Amino acid sequence: MKFNKLLMAGALAVMSSQVWAQEKTSFALDWKFEGPSAAYFAAVDNGHFSAEGMDVEIAAGKGSLDAIPKVATGAFPFGFADINSLIKFLDENPTAPVKAVMMVYDKPPFAVVGRASQGVSAPGDLEGKTLGAPPPDGAWAQFPAFASANGLDTSKIKVEPVGFPTREPMLAEGKVDAITGFSFSSYLNLVRLGVAEDDIKVILMADHGLSLYGNAIIVNTDYAAANGDKVTGFIRAVAKGWKDVIADPKAGVEMLAKRNPAADVALETRRLQLAIDGNVLTDYTSANGMGGIDGERMKKAMSQLAENYSFKNQPSIDKVFDASYLPTDGSLKLK
Secondary structure, three states: OHHHHHHHHHHHHHHHHHHHHOEEEEEEOOOOOOHHHHHHHHHHHOOHHHHOOEEEEEEOOOOOOOHHHHHHOOOOOEEEEEHHHHHHHHHHOOOOOEEEEEEOOOOOOEEEEEEHHHOOOOHHHHOOOEEEEOOOOHHHHOHHHHHHHOOOOHHHOEEEEOOHHHHHHHHHOOOOOEEEEEHHHHHHHHHHOOOOHHHEEEEEHHHOOOOOOOEEEEEEHHHHHHOHHHHHHHHHHHHHHHHHHHHOHHHHHHHHHHHOOOOOHHHHHHHHHHHHHHHHOOHHHHHHOOEOOOHHHHHHHHHHHOOOOOOOOOOOHHHHEOHHHOOOOOOOOOO
């Protein structure tokens, strides 16, 4: 009995020291707790962060730009943000201590979403039509380059400024012929509004001339300089979380639903699957693993951004993306 008590005391001491060793870390998302964020909760619940010595708290966001200043100011060491927004932010704030360290959306979800019944199934169909676009929308910001890549005469497209809450309802009601938005969100919002799925036409900008990348894990560079191993560990845990939800999307969404009880598990599982198929699991990531970028593609992406935005400084890949923290142990392979 005494020996058993000693064993139990020793086990408790080990467990206590493991809990104590977990470093509390905060992670800022770009948006609400919806399907595509399930990968990060899988990394928490399946022990991938804790295996790296990290106790990660995940905070919801309010849009593509939301996480960037949070990480740049050091309020959050890690964030999830649109890399195109980051490129512009660093042009405006060249000394800000923030960089992308892991690409997650190899294809951005920027899209034009039309309805076949209203004559919009392909980019060229937009001429002579009305396009609903929220002014702060990330997809709308890329529309000039998309129009250029597809030879569209924008003088023949009527643009109707709309709010985020009214965007899909206006398309569902036929008040506009197409909208700009995130592919997986706009599609499912229209389904929920009763639009027939075969009537919804998602025109993903990445499949129609744009070389842009999408959302990436970003890090405060002051934190990274002092905690390089933690940054690599964070990336490794995120990759494992994505691998988990690719293998079992519903299980991942059920983990998310524990944090967002209002979530419709079936709907968010579809949203996650759309993000996996359209944005994460691409030909490039299937061959190379997730996390990295192709330098030539990024150069082209920056030149396309220049069609939408006047750079104050010469854009440079190494000022925006740092691949040096990516793990080299094979953990980035998705299959």
